[in-house]
Amino acid sequence: MYVMRKRPDGAIAALPEAYEVRENVYGQVSVRRRRPKLFTEAEEHMLASQLRRMRPFAHRLDIVGRTATVYASAMDRKCFAESLDAEFANGFADALTKTLAGRYSPDLVALFRARRKEKGARRPRFYPLLRFVIEDKNERLFAVERVCFTGDSGWLRLEVLPLSAAMLKYLPHLGKDSFFDLM
Structure with missing residues (x-):
């Protein structure tokens, strides 16, 4: 088992090949087994750069497995x-x-x-708002889902389409009242 510390005692020179260091949207650092990347570098870059262009610091992107989740800042x-x-x-x-x-x-x-x-x-807090889930890895189709704020606390599936089209259609609604009209 590997533990992340700020102290140098007991440090190892390098992680074994099968492991990686990962930081989540809340700033927590962990060591985990390396997982295969399902999102292409181009898809990751496209999502991250579009979020930065929209409102830097307002959103964070977390890609785990076949899901890319967009988190919104809870800071006013x-x-x-x-x-x-x-x-x-x-x-x-x-x-x-x-x-x-x-x-x-x-x-x-x-x-x-x-x-x-x-x-x-006082660190900023983030909450999940929108996600893109790989539905068809060959055709590169993504299910777009938004968080449900009712008692279910689940996700509402909106549509399945290519990532670029999904971004153009749904990302502009982040931070606006129109987001809650998406069904």
Whole structure:
């Protein structure tokens, strides 16, 4: 069994050939057996780049087996603005430390670092919203499914079509009220 740690003690030089390191959308890192890739590199790139073009930072893509799931950020605009402020503050603190070393009180530095650490602890949360499931691997047809927000907590199958057509038809609805009209 392999365990991921930040400490170097007990570290191995490399993973065995049959294993890989994987990070999920929540930032959790794990080691798992290498699985065959069912999505082509072009399909992965097409999905990821389209999501980045739409709204960077608002969506995450997780591809496991024959399913590509699009996750939406649970952060509202205010929280997003705060996270940008924190990113700016991190860079500002580094620049301030280098440029003005010794010119401000240690108490002020400690207060600033404590606030930065507190904001960094609040990670954005994501929830699954839309997924593309390989239906026919030879014809490259994908079932498009959206999450069902009723008591079932399942997925509603919308349509089966090629990935490029599915992306054009369904991705523009992410983050809009029209998403809930998709049936």
